[in-house]
Amino acid sequence: MGSDQLDAVFSALADPTRRAILARLSQGDAGVMELAEPFVISQPAVSKHLKVLEGAGLIRRERRGQARLSRLEPGPLGEAAAWMERYRAFWEASFDRLDALLDELRQADAESKGTIP
Amino acid sequence: MGSDQLDAVFSALADPTRRAILARLSQGDAGVMELAEPFVISQPAVSKHLKVLEGAGLIRRERRGQARLSRLEPGPLGEAAAWMERYRAFWEASFDRLDALLDELRQADAESKGTIP
DNA sequence: CTGATGCATAACCGAATGGTTATATAAAGC
DNA sequence: GCTTTATATAACCATTCGGTTATGCATCAG
Known part of the structure; x- marks a missing residue:
């Protein structure tokens, strides 16, 4: 795994909004509007966060009717955890x-x- | 633990130079010049990285003669790993x-x- | 005291980040 | 077909980031 993948994962995790989105997705898939609801930021801001998470491989997305569901893709989290494991x-x-x-x-x-x- | 501490830790880990510095420090304390040696960046750049790591609580620093040694402070790494543990x-x-x-x-x-x- | 070494700090720069508003596209409902 | 709903995209803005060079300050060596 390239080091830039770890870059992307840690960088994605560095934002509390994105961590909250991941936490929400750990309870099941959700659309953008549903993910945006707990926050005071705008919908485009959430879409940007989702694009960052997707770029880090932490979520996968698919159309479902007029919604576009995000699904947690935990593999890269495991890779990051494996890196940290060296310091346990x-x-x-x-x-x-x-x-x-x-x-x-x-x-x-x-x-x-x-x-x- | 405040969420901004996790912010700082993940954000610090997002840079490959800083991860390499941590790896080097896991083998023992080192001064700035020694830490800078493997990289092609300037000494002030390394000093900036060290300040970021210190701000995240990942290293502690002390004067030792004319050198200023950095020491690995692994606690926050454990906190970050604990956060990830929820997704194991x-x-x-x-x-x-x-x-x-x-x-x-x-x-x-x-x-x-x-x-x- | 003087000079060299180790490091910090300041000033600057370009690119990336995180947010906004306004607008465009796609599917669903009537 | 028209409207509503869900989402994306564009354009913009302020701030942060990672780097640079130039310079200052402490400490050791002579």
């Missing part, structure tokens, strides 16, 4: 153990380079 | 569907050849 050990270490972990890694790195800082 | 069931289901689809295609291919491997 860091945030799960308790605060006092974190320093030890970093020292450990730092020392291992120094040894691999053959340098003594 | 969705993307795992999506992978299950993918497996089913692949099984289907494999079987169709085998039948078209009339062979059972």
Whole structure:
């Protein structure tokens, strides 16, 4: 997966309106008007947000009568979570153990380079 | 946790340079010059990225001689991962569907050849 | 003290972002 | 066919972003 896909996913998630849209879609498909209802922004603004989400692969859209339903497409969320997974050990270490972990890694790195800082 | 904290974290992660900086810091603290070395951008650009990461709470910084070391602060990464966790069931289901689809295609291919491997 | 090193800050620039209003298109209802 | 409903698109605007160069400030080395 190209790094620019991660760019798009994290960038899409950076906006609270878009996160709220995803949360709404996790409860079922919805049209633009329905998605716009909880917010004070205009309909075109919501359409733009949907285009961003679609561009990041986070939703898929299809016509259904005169509506155009958005459906959650969670794959890219999994990819982003997988990227974060590399850091799980860091945030799960308790605060006092974190320093030890970093020292450990730092020392291992120094040894691999053959340098003594 | 305020939603603007998630905003800042996801927005910080949206840039590949900043993700690379975090990856580097996961191997130990580093100064600005050392962090800038792998990139073709200028030193002030790296300083700006570090300020963004610091604003998102993803790094902490302290003077060490004439250097100013950055240290990974993984807490907010955990918060962001926790937010994503709500969708885990969705993307795992999506992978299950993918497996089913692949099984289907494999079987169709085998039948078209009339062979059972 | 002087000079070099590491970093921050300011001023600037072009492109992207998030919003608006106004208008166009597509399907449904009468 | 005409109107309403749902959505997209265009044009515009202010702000933010990611980069630059130039410069200032601290700290170490001599």
